[in-house]
Amino acid sequence: MQFSFDGSEPIYRQVAEQIEETIVTSGFDEGKQIPSTTEISKEFHINPATVLKGMNMVVDKGLIEKRRGLGMFVTVGAREKILEDRRSKFYDNFVKSLVTEAKSLNISEEDLINQIKRGFTE
Structure with a gap:
């Protein structure tokens, strides 16, 4: 975990955020115990x-349980659950604006898809 003070x-x-990230990267496996409040604070x-x-925020999302x-x-x-939330935010924060910009530049759906494919190969 890293923190910017x-x-x-x-x-x-x-x-x-760090607890969620550690869950996503499989640092904390499902069904397993995470470090205590005291351990993290020390x-x-x-x-x-x-x-x-911070832990209570993650509890409220249903990602960890007491x-x-x-x-x-x-x-x-x-x-x-975390990945699905991030995919949804990715669509809202990036894909919508990408498509809007492509339309304003008269880039067709096919050309946009080809550019995205090119981005994956470069």
Whole structure:
């Protein structure tokens, strides 16, 4: 995990993003326990309340679950849920504007697809 303490993104959001990223990259496997709030706060010198706030964001998304007396565990299907959310955001943030720009340049759908294929081969 990496945290930017001088960036504009609040630390608790960075904690949530880092946990999600670690789930996506299979650093935290589904059904397995993740490090505790205390472990993360000590390792990265972050206030435990800040870490907990970030973890609770991930809990609220249904990606990790609290098991009383045991800790936090990655939920089954968490990785796919994150990827689906990212695919949706990719479409909204990139594909829509790409198509809009292509239309304004009179680039046909076929030409746009060919350019995208070219991008994959270069």
